[in-house]
Amino acid sequence: MAGGAVRDRLADALLRAHAEQRLSVDFPYSKDMYPQTHQARRAEFGAQLYGALGIGLDDHAARAAYDAESLRFYGAPHVAFLFVTGDGGPRLAADVGAYMQTLLLAMTAYGVDSCLQGLLSFYADTIRAQLGITTGKLLVGISFGYADDAAPVNQITTGRATLETTTAFHGRHSGGLP
Secondary structure, X not given: OEEHHHHHHHHHHHHHHHHOOOOEOOOOXXXXXXXXXXXXHHHHHXXXXXXXXXXXXXXXXXXXXXXHHHOOHHHOOEEEEEEEOOOOXXXXXXXXXXXXXXXXXXXXXXXXXXXXXXXXXHEHHHHHHHHOOOOXXXXXXXXXXXXXXXXXXXXXXXXXXXXXXXXXXXXXXXXXXX
């Protein structure tokens, strides 16, 4: 986790790496890895987000500026990074994901707002160097603090698919819990 002056130095280093296009991704990423349904959901959320910010679909400069702002953790005072250690590959990444969900739920329970930031994982070497981390693969970054409720981006709610469209039920099911 980083806060204060360490967070500020890290943000500066991330912006330099971004400007120099020094990407270092520990887990492969491709837009193609998402099924078409998920790609459509991502595009819908992106349209809502950029629309709330007044950024047009073809305004690539404004979109790039917003991406750069994300490397400053959207102004959040703290950022945490989750690393996968060991050689279990996807299995260990799933374990870290389960821990991440618990962490996010705990933050919410204590009134702390958070934002998962996959983009931060594109700069794994920069983050490791700045924080003195020598082991593990960077899975994700989480910016956190107290949200500015007046900010346009905080007026957007990500849509959710229905349970029936995301879950296959086998055996008895009455539309509710057993």
